[in-house]
Amino acid sequence: MDKLINVSPSPHVAGDYSVKKIMYGVVLALLPALAASIYYFGMGAIVVTLVAIASCVIFEYLIQKFIIKTKPTISDGSAILTGLLLAFNVPSNLPIWIIVIGALVSIGIGKMSFGGLGQNPFNPALVGRVFLLISFPVQMTSWPIPKGFNTGYADAVTGATPLALMKEGLGNNETVSNIMNSIPDHMQLFYGSMGGSMGEVCALALVLGFAYMLIRKIITWHIPVFLVGTVFAFTGILHLVNPEQFADPLFHILTGGVLLGAVFMATDMVTSPMTPKGMAVFAIGIGVITVLIRTFGAYPEGISFAILIMNACVPIINRYMKPKRFGEEVKNGK
Amino acid sequence: MLKTFKKGGVHPAENKLSANAPIVTAEIPKTATIPLGQHIGAPASPIVKKGDQVKVGQVIAQSSGFVSANIHSSVSGTVAKIDDIIDATGFKKPCIIITVEGDEWLEEINRSSDIDKNLNHKSADIINKVKEAGIVGLGGATFPSHIKLSVPPGKTAEVLLINGVECEPYLTADHRLMLEKGEEMIIGTKLLMIALGVSKGAIGIENNKPDAIKHLQEIVKNYEGIEVVPLKVKYPQGGEKQLIKAVINREVPSGTLPIEVGAVVHNVGTAFAVYEAVQKNKPLLERVVTVTGKSVSNPSNFMVRIGTPTTQLIEAAGGLPQDTGKVVSGGPMMGKALSNLGVPITKGSSGVLLFKKDEASRRLIQPCIRCAKCVTVCPMGLEPYLLMNQTEMQNWEEVENNRTMDCIECGSCMYTCPADRPLLDYIRLGKSTVGNIIRSRKQ
Ligand code: SF4
Ligand code: SF4
Numbered sequence: 170m171d172k173l174i175n176v177s178p179s180p181h182v183a184g185d186y187s188v189k190k191i192m193y194g195v196v197l198a199l200l201p202a203l204a205a206s207i208y209y210f211g212m213g214a215i216v217v218t219l220v221a222i223a224s225c226v227i228f229e230y231l232i233q234k235f236i237i238k239t240k241p242t243i244s245d246g247s248a249i250l251t252g253l254l255l256a257f258n259v260p261s262n263l264p265i266w267i268i269v270i271g272a273l274v275s276i277g278i279g280k281m282s283f284g285g286l287g288q289n290p291f292n293p294a295l296v297g298r299v300f301l302l303i304s305f306p307v308q309m310t311s312w313p314i315p316k317g318f319n320t321g322y323a324d325a326v327t328g329a330t331p332l333a334l335m336k337e338g339l340g341n342n343e344t345v346s347n348i349m350n351s352i353p354d355h356m357q358l359f360y361g362s363m364g365g366s367m368g369e370v371c372a373l374a375l376v377l378g379f380a381y382m383l384i385r386k387i388i389t390w391h392i393p394v395f396l397v398g399t400v401f402a403f404t405g406i407l408h409l410v411n412p413e414q415f416a417d418p419l420f421h422i423l424t425g426g427v428l429l430g431a432v433f434m435a436t437d438m439v440t441s442p443m444t445p446k447g448m449a450v451f452a453i454g455i456g457v458i459t460v461l462i463r464t465f466g467a468y469p470e471g472i473s474f475a476i477l478i479m480n481a482c483v484p485i486i487n488r489y490m491k492p493k494r495f496g497e498e499v500k501n502g503k
Numbered sequence: 504m505l506k507t508f509k510k511g512g513v514h515p516a517e518n519k520l521s522a523n524a525p526i527v528t529a530e531i532p533k534t535a536t537i538p539l540g541q542h543i544g545a546p547a548s549p550i551v552k553k554g555d556q557v558k559v560g561q562v563i564a565q566s567s568g569f570v571s572a573n574i575h576s577s578v579s580g581t582v583a584k585i586d587d588i589i590d591a592t593g594f595k596k597p598c599i600i601i602t603v604e605g606d607e608w609l610e611e612i613n614r615s616s617d618i619d620k621n622l623n624h625k626s627a628d629i630i631n632k633v634k635e636a637g638i639v640g641l642g643g644a645t646f647p648s649h650i651k652l653s654v655p656p657g658k659t660a661e662v663l664l665i666n667g668v669e670c671e672p673y674l675t676a677d678h679r680l681m682l683e684k685g686e687e688m689i690i691g692t693k694l695l696m697i698a699l700g701v702s703k704g705a706i707g708i709e710n711n712k713p714d715a716i717k718h719l720q721e722i723v724k725n726y727e728g729i730e731v732v733p734l735k736v737k738y739p740q741g742g743e744k745q746l747i748k749a750v751i752n753r754e755v756p757s758g759t760l761p762i763e764v765g766a767v768v769h770n771v772g773t774a775f776a777v778y779e780a781v782q783k784n785k786p787l788l789e790r791v792v793t794v795t796g797k798s799v800s801n802p803s804n805f806m807v808r809i810g811t812p813t814t815q816l817i818e819a820a821g822g823l824p825q826d827t828g829k830v831v832s833g834g835p836m837m838g839k840a841l842s843n844l845g846v847p848i849t850k851g852s853s854g855v856l857l858f859k860k861d862e863a864s865r866r867l868i869q870p871c872i873r874c875a876k877c878v879t880v881c882p883m884g885l886e887p888y889l890l891m892n893q894t895e896m897q898n899w900e901e902v903e904n905n906r907t908m909d910c911i912e913c914g915s916c917m918y919t920c921p922a923d924r925p926l927l928d929y930i931r932l933g934k935s936t937v938g939n940i941i942r943s944r945k946q
Contacts, residue, residue, distance in 0.1 A: 182835040183865070247872075285870065286869075
């Protein structure tokens with residue numbers, strides 16, 4: 170034979186999967202929530218999103234090209250995703266320069282300093298968000314009031330989030346039912362008509378994104394279901410013990426980014442465990458820490474911190490939560 | 504709900520292009536190159552020498568150890584030489600090369616195609632016949648079949664499973680055999696059951712072969728104790744352990760053989776070979792081979808004499824397509840890429856698969872994004888990404904503790920990985936290193 174043929178070990182076929190497809194799949198799943206934030210926060214949401222995405226992509230390109238000196242891989246979609254998630258986790262009136270700093274921290278410290286895609290132990294967007302929350306507490310907690318589409322950006326009227334109102338009220342020894350009067354009802358919360366980070370408000374849109382990712386098999390149900398379930402159960406018990414001191418579980422789930430965190434932040438593949446068992450432990454951990462921070466800690470929300478704390482536990486979880494090996498039960502059963 | 508195995512698995516595009524092509528008898532080659540090691544275990548030792556005249560069916564090399572098998576001449580003619588030739592493994596292996604003259608068969612072989620339904624045989628006689636006939640697992644594993652029929656002391660066989668799954672994409676050799684030699688295959692199954700002393704037999708067939716399922720279901724009505732079990736299509740259901748799990752819902756413990764859970768598995772091709780050996784006195788000297796590929800003009804199934812050069816089959820299926828980029832012996836998931844198209848067809852060759860240029864190369868490797876897809880699809884419950892990392896770091900103790908030796912090399916992990924990581928390449932390296940470590944520890 171004078172023809173050249175390829176020789177390589179099996180398998181000789183590969184499925185129709187790629188990193189790009191997964192990343193853009195998640196971006197697609199985020200679109201309903203993006204649409205909702207544009208509806209509620211208008212111009213601000215658009216500006217924040219564009220700035221966050223553009224700066225994440227540019228920082229990734231610059232760092233890869235000039236500092237690490239490798240071929241830039243911005244087309245894999247992961248920087249776009251980080252940018253979008255960062256935008257989702259900040260108020261829609263955040264000054265542009267702060268967003269840029271957040272993107273630099275997310276990409277530079279959260280991702281590239283660990284070696285880039287796949288190597289980072291912490292969710293990059295959350296690293297950026299928490300950095301901003303600590304460095305710029307005022308700007309990061311002035312929440313525009315949603316009021317249909319508005320064209321203003323920095324001049325939006327601001328107010329507190331339902332969770333902050335709750336925390337403040339309880340701090341002043343008011344009762345839950347009393348505070349609830351000044352908070353949108355549950356249905357409004359479900360549609361997202363409340364102050365908050367731009368992507369976290371609309372539960373309906375987030376649930377749609379969850380369904381899409383499940384259908385496309387991008388993520389499994391374990392983390393979101395265990396996480397939300399844990400928050401529900403824990404706050405539910407507290408509520409039953411003293412309904413006037415602890416808000417009801419549905420309120421907790423619909424506010425403060427629990428759904429955004431459960432569906433999009435905690436499920437980040439790179440920073441979550443590899444087995445269903447591990448995912449359950451991880452998600453339950455996040456749920457418990459979130460509720461603890463909310464009810465007994467200083468911050469009204471808590472899910473960002475909870476996710477980052479559990480991110481740090483992932484290597485240990487992976488070490489002990491092994492998949493069920495084939496033939497294992499039989500061996501132990503005998 | 505159709506039965507299947509529970510853990511992991513993938514569903515690659517089936518591409519059974521040759522499913523409707525009846526088995527055609529391939530031309531007898533001009534020269535037959537018959538390797539001495541066509542099975543797992545010790546190569547057979549030749550008992551002919553250069554210049555000897557041989558007939559079809561004559562033993563030309565004898566089993567040389569406990570795990571070994573006889574080799575028969577598949578042609579008649581003169582032994583030209585005994586030499587080291589590159590075979591499908593890519594290595595030089597000793598082969599007997601025969602210049603073909605005519606087609607003269609040993610007299611004691613019954614060449615009529617009448618179906619012989621006589622089941623009046625003793626277990627020991629059947630096992631002996633299987634051994635004499637040089638029958639090995641024809642699904643590709645090529646483990647000498649007579650050994651699987653001798654149940655080790657202390658164990659009992661309860662059920663015989665016949666593997667008609669053919670879960671590899673493209674391949675249709677077993678499918679056609681079940682359709683065209685169904686009754687013979689069932690009689691072979693019955694003979695295997697007698698040999699093992701079991702009263703239960705089950706033939707597992709994936710649901711993408713409804714014609715074969717129906718056909719065999721009709722036939723088994725006349726044969727007591729055999730059941731046809733339709734299975735959901737899922738790769739690697741043809742793996743021994745997966746098939747056992749799917750059909751009788753038992754898990755073979757790590758590091759043991761199927762007999763541990765009372766099961767013995769044989770391929771449909773093997774069952775047919777057993778029929779021919781016992782009822783017709785015909786040793787294993789030919790087999791069904793699928794020749795296929797997206798650019799192949801006539802995807803075909805051939806009945807091929809062992810030792811026929813692969814090129815000849817490619818010619819018979821319409822010639823080597825211009826855009827061929829890779830030629831694989833076996834299926835796309837577990838087959839071996841050939842470096843030389845002259846290699847002979849052996850007992851273990853189930854197919855010749857021609858890939859187009861654009862299907863032939865691997866995609867660019869990307870960083871692992873820890874998506875856990877490889878963990879999800881592994882039918883053995885392993886963590887392929889971890890095995891690869893630890894092999895890369897040569898952390899052999901961890902590689903062993905994470906059960907790398909359980910890997911059946913099905914390739915599901917690598918097939919699924921979105922980052923196109925060469926998982927199985929590394930796992931194989933880890934397996935062979937850890938295998939050596941384990942062996943040296945035992946000494
Ligand atoms: S690790 Fe082995 S058994 Fe598991 S999917 Fe990969 S090749 Fe198959
Ligand atoms: S499938 Fe590939 S990318 Fe995903 S965890 Fe396994 S090795 Fe990593």
